[in-house]
Structures are given as structure tokens and as C-alpha cells.
Amino acid sequence: MDDEIDIPFRGIVAQSLAGMYVIQDEVFQYVNATFAGMLGYTPEEMTGMHLRQAVVPELQDEAVANYHRRVSGETPSIRYMTSGRHKLGHAVHLEVHGSSLLYRGRPAVVGVGINITEQLRQQEELRQSRERLRELAAYINQVREEQRARISRELHDVVGGMLTSIKLDIQRIRRRNSDAGIESIVVGVLDLVQESIEVVRSISEDLRPGVLDHLGLQAALAGALRQFSERTEIACELQGENVSLQLAQAKATAIYRICQEALTNIARHASASSVIVRMHCAGDRLRIEIEDNGRGLPSLTPTGKSIGLLSMAERAREFGGSLSARAGEAGGTCLIVDIPLEEGEA
Numbered sequence: 577m578d579d580e581i582d583i584p585f586r587g588i589v590a591q592s593l594a595g596m597y598v599i600q601d602e603v604f605q606y607v608n609a610t611f612a613g614m615l616g617y618t619p620e621e622m623t624g625m626h627l628r629q630a631v632v633p634e635l636q637d638e639a640v641a642n643y644h645r646r647v648s649g650e651t652p653s654i655r656y657m658t659s660g661r662h663k664l665g666h667a668v669h670l671e672v673h674g675s676s677l678l679y680r681g682r683p684a685v686v687g688v689g690i691n692i693t694e695q696l697r698q699q700e701e702l703r704q705s706r707e708r709l710r711e712l713a714a715y716i717n718q719v720r721e722e723q724r725a726r727i728s729r730e731l732h733d734v735v736g737g738m739l740t741s742i743k744l745d746i747q748r749i750r751r752r753n754s755d756a757g758i759e760s761i762v763v764g765v766l767d768l769v770q771e772s773i774e775v776v777r778s779i780s781e782d783l784r785p786g787v788l789d790h791l792g793l794q795a796a797l798a799g800a801l802r803q804f805s806e807r808t809e810i811a812c813e814l815q816g817e818n819v820s821l822q823l824a825q826a827k828a829t830a831i832y833r834i835c836q837e838a839l840t841n842i843a844r845h846a847s848a849s850s851v852i853v854r855m856h857c858a859g860d861r862l863r864i865e866i867e868d869n870g871r872g873l874p875s876l877t878p879t880g881k882s883i884g885l886l887s888m889a890e891r892a893r894e895f896g897g898s899l900s901a902r903a904g905e906a907g908g909t910c911l912i913v914d915i916p917l918e919e920g921e922a
């Protein structure tokens with residue numbers, strides 16, 4: 577029978593890698609070497625020590641209250657995080673789990689404690705490093721948009737302007753020319769210049785859609801969808817085009833870029849035949865859904881080198897929003913961008 581087996585509990589407790597202790601009358605009656613070691617003491621030094629002495633001052637009341645909640649039977653078992661006070665004065669972060677039981681015939685708390693200082697430090701480091709990564713992503717997006725806007729402006733104003741001057745000059749030559757051979761060359765050059773003007777305009781517009789600044793997000797999205805549909809022959813629909821929005825420029829740009837990447841992904845990966853973009857304002861949140869009827873849901877967890885979805889999520893997060901995905905009604909993918917609106921934006 578089990579109770580006949582003589583398990584050497586004392587030896588197990590003494591050698592345990594987890595700290596163990598027994599507290600009675602707010603005083604440590606027993607601590608193993610691991611628990612005492614966490615706080616810089618020997619078991620002999622800690623035995624007889626008041627509970628308060630082992631805890632940082634600001635958490636002493638809580639520790640004593642938890643001790644009494646357990647021995648009174650109010651909450652017989654409590655697991656919580658606290659900060660022990662090391663013999664040298666610094667804090668040691670502990671996770672403790674203590675339960676009430678009878679020791680020498682009276683209520684006591686027997687507990688297990690582990691040192692989570694390193695774990696908390698690593699968590700904090702991870703949190704800081706994520707935060708820095710996020711700041712970096714936001715900074716890269718911002719610099720990228722500024723560069724795009726600058727190159728777009730220069731292309732449009734400088735190169736576009738030069739091409740227009742060239743066109744006017746060629747037209748002047750054409751008016752003064754009567755040679756049929758030269759006329760046909762001039763017509764060819766004029767066509768080429770006109771084409772160049774259009775290419776420059778389109779690259780410039782691609783880099784920074786002027787319509788975004790002048791007519792707002794919906795008009796820019798409607799334009800992008802029209803172009804997308806022409807290029808890919810995928811049927812597109814924009815719902816909620818009339819939602820009234822006064823978005824800050826950076827936010828409108830971010831949402832536009834998110835939709836742009838979603839469309840690029842649909843063209844590249846989805847094998848879809850239709851796309852619906854829905855815009856919808858509810859209270860102080862703007863929700864945009866981009867739904868295709870293609871191959872289905874991508875994983876939003878970044879894999880390998882693809883950064884499209886990652887960068888979409890970062891752009892949304894930059895404005896306090898989020899990116900999520902669900903299966904589309906027709907089996908494809910529905911990406912959902914949820915962005916909070918500031919006062920005056922809706």
C-alpha cells in the first residue's frame with residue numbers, strides 16, 4: 577500500500593530546485609537551501625525570520641495579508657508574484673504558491689517559490705526590443721513616404737516640366753517646317769514626348785497619389801481599384817465611398833498603402849476574380865475590409881522574407897489600429913483593417 581512506502585520527503589524538500597518554506601505566526605519555521613539562497617541567506621539564518629524581513633517594504637503588508645487569508649481558510653491556496661528582499665538589499669522577484677496546512681497542530685502556510693527575476697528581465701528585454709522594432713518600422717515607413725513624395729514632386733515638376741517645354745519647342749519647329757520628311761520625324765518625336773509625359777505622370781502618381789492629398793482616401797482608393805481592375809481584369813467594387821472622412825494625411829497614406837499592398841497580394845497570390853472593398857465608420861473607428869474570392873486565407877504570422885503583411889500590420893499599429901483576416905464569404909480572404917479615428921476625422 578502507498579502509505580507504507582517510506583518516501584524521504586525531508587530529503588526531497590531539502591534538495592529541491594524550487595524554494596520551499598513553512599511560515600507560522602508570520603515567521604519562517606523552515607526554509608530549504610534553495611529558498612534561503614534566493615535571498616542570500618543560509619537556511620539557519622532564515623529560520624526564525626519574520627515574513628516582513630524577507631519582502632521588499634512596499635509589498636510587506638500584502639505578503640502578511642496573504643498569509644492570514646490562507647491560515648484563516650478564507651483563500652486556502654494563493655499563487656502570486658512578489659518581490660523578496662535580498663540580504664544585500666536588492667529586490668528578488670519571486671513567484672510563490674502557498675497553501676494552508678497544519679504544522680505542529682496549528683495552521684501554517686507551506687509554500688513553493690521560484691526566482692523569476694531573470695524571466696522578468698528577459699520579458700522586459702523582449703518587450704523593449706519589440707518596441708524598438710516597431711519604432712524602427714514606423715520610422716522607415718515615414719522616411720519612405722517622405723522620399724516617395726519628394727521624388728514624385730520632382731519627377732512631376734522638374735522632369736514633367738522639361739518634357740512639356742520640349743513638346744512646346746517641337747511644336748514650334750513643326751509649325752515652321754514645310755519639309756514632309758522632317759514632318760514625319762517630328763510627329764514621331766512628339767508622340768514619344770507625349771508618351772514620356774504620361775509615363776512620368778503615372779510613375780509620379782504611383783509614388784505619391786496626388787488625389788490622396790486633394791480628394792481624400794476614398795477617391796484615391798476608387799482610382800486605385802479602377803486601375804487595378806483594368807490591369808488585372810479582376811472585377812472591383814468599393815462600398816462606403818460616401819463615408820465622410822477628414823483623415824490626417826499620414827493616416828490616409830497608411831490606409832491607402834495597406835489597401836495597395838492587399839491589392840498587390842490579390843493580384844500575385846489569390847487567383848481571384850473579384851474584389852470588394854468596404855469602408856465603414858462605427859463610432860470612433862474606421863473599418864476597411866478587402867475581400868477577394870480567391871484561393872483563401874494567408875497566415876498573418878510572418879514567414880521567411882515576405883514583409884507585405886508585416887508592414888501592413890505595422891502601419892495599422894502605428895495609428896493604434898490592427899490588421900486581421902478571416903475567410904471571405906466566397907471562400908477567399910477578407911483582410912480587416914481597424915483604425916481608431918481622432919476627433920474631427922469622422
Ligand SMILES: Nc1ncnc2c1ncn2[C@@H]1O[C@H](COP(=O)(O)OP(=O)(O)OP(=O)(O)O)[C@@H](O)[C@H]1O
Pocket residue numbers: 841842844845846868870871872873874875881882883884885886909
Ligand atoms: N489575398 C491573398 N490570397 C491568398 N494568399 C495570400 C493573399 N495575400 C497574401 N497571401 C499569402 O500570404 C503570403 C504573405 O504575403 P506578404 O504580402 O507578406 O508577402 P509576399 O506578397 O509573398 O511578398 P512581399 O514581401 O513582396 O509582399 C503570400 O506569400 C501568400 O502566400
Ligand SMILES: [Mg+2]
Pocket residue numbers: 837840841883884885
Ligand atoms: Mg505581398
